[in-house]
Amino acid sequence: MLAQQLKELEEDGLINRKVYASVPPKVEYSITEKGKTTIPIIDSLRNWGENFKDGKI
Template sequence: MVSETKNKHYQCPVEATLDVIGGKWKPLILWQLKAEKLRFSGLQQSMQGISPKMLTKQLRELEEAGLILREIYPEIPPRVEYSLTEFGKTVLPVLDALCEWGNKYLDRECAFDKNEDLKTVGGCTSQ
């Protein structure tokens, strides 16, 4: 089955999902907005390593996809806050599942590392 959205052809729903929320930063942006509205600077501070240009690009793409809302307040200087839309909140179970799987993966890797490191000093700490 081939689906089309905004001139894009998808072979399956997973491909569409990854196109919308995939990549290094988009899931992390959505995760940060899970609990509260954040300003640009708050997002950037909570996501070490993302450049302002990349954050802007990712926010625009998520806004275009209808997952986040960009609210501009008529103040001087202008205040802009980002939050999840109602539709954006529908992706939270997906992110929760990714978080759960990631925890299991990290636990597995830590256990593997501990077994490998029995002869050496050190090991891994679980979060």
């Protein structure tokens, strides 16, 4: 499931995937500039969740 989600994020241009030719296999993921544009949206959802949890909503 995680691999599928990462593949979709990569296909959407939100993350980069770098594969290293090593044993054991190594893969690194990083956020793209396009991916960084989602940070305010995620922060807003987090703030809403915290307010909901605290009974402020």
